[in-house]
Amino acid sequence: MDDVPTSPRLTFRRMHAADVDAMARLLGDPAVMVHYPRPKTRDEAADWIAWSERNYARDGFGLWMLHDRAGEFVGECGLTWQRVDGEEYLEVGYHLLPEHQGKGLATEAAAACRDFARTRGIGRLVAIIVPDNHPSKRVAQRIGLVLDRESVTSKGAPIHVYAADL
Template sequence: MIVTETPRLILRHLTLDDVDDLATIFADPVVMKFFPNTRTSEETKGHIKWIFSCYEKYGFGLWATIHKADNQFIGRCGLIPQRVDGQEEVEIGYMLAKEYWGKGLATEAASAIRDYGFALGCHRLISLIAPGNIASQKVAMKVGLTYEKDTIIQEKAVRVYAINRPTFP
């Protein structure tokens, strides 16, 4: 099911047919540099099943990211339920295959995810980003998130970037 589109991307629900494509991305140590470790195909399948539970419980989750120009699966992005310092939050998350970095695609995806989250009724969205992940921090700032604080999530230091839904008179 297509969730939303941008000029260059289709964001759709993940399926078990996406396991191999996502596992290839999760197996790349360059892509996974700021994550605890790479993931196997079996771990990727478990991750996708967790995402299915998010679709069911929250009505959102991470989505397959398809590059329209070549119809390739290039990553996963979307909305992720998070608990940060005791507070329930919704995160804008994005991860693309390294061949697609530096083209503005993560910014394009994050912008669409932000707008989708606000349209769903979220009043605030965050991104949790490793302190050394400057590229992801730049994406967050380009779509309007600002640095809020440093915290620890699952024993890992992260920077919290946040944006509140705009209010109009």
């Protein structure tokens, strides 16, 4: 059994290459990717899965597939190391299919990931959010993260960094 977070309404599991159809649907959805430069292609979704698999091998965690208790794929959520202003931070990230947004599932998943990080001795958690992504900011705030600073990505795009000590 994988070492994964748990929550009342969701199951978490590691991504595998066989998940490319589901991940291409999620990451290729313009509504899901509205705060990214563009939706991802199927090949980019496969690369996303491969990146997640490398994270599992290196860190023991990464982005996990999310399913509701009936087994329906709803999105992804997890923990990845990200560089901000020259320093490495553990970020909680989440993407849900549009039909599953607005039900508190992102908050539930992100809280489970926060708790998972805490039990592994992680001292600080961040969420890196583009300034106009208000739903993502609300999720971060609901799990106890607060605006820590404004910064820019390596490509110069503005970001807000929400953070909390665990």
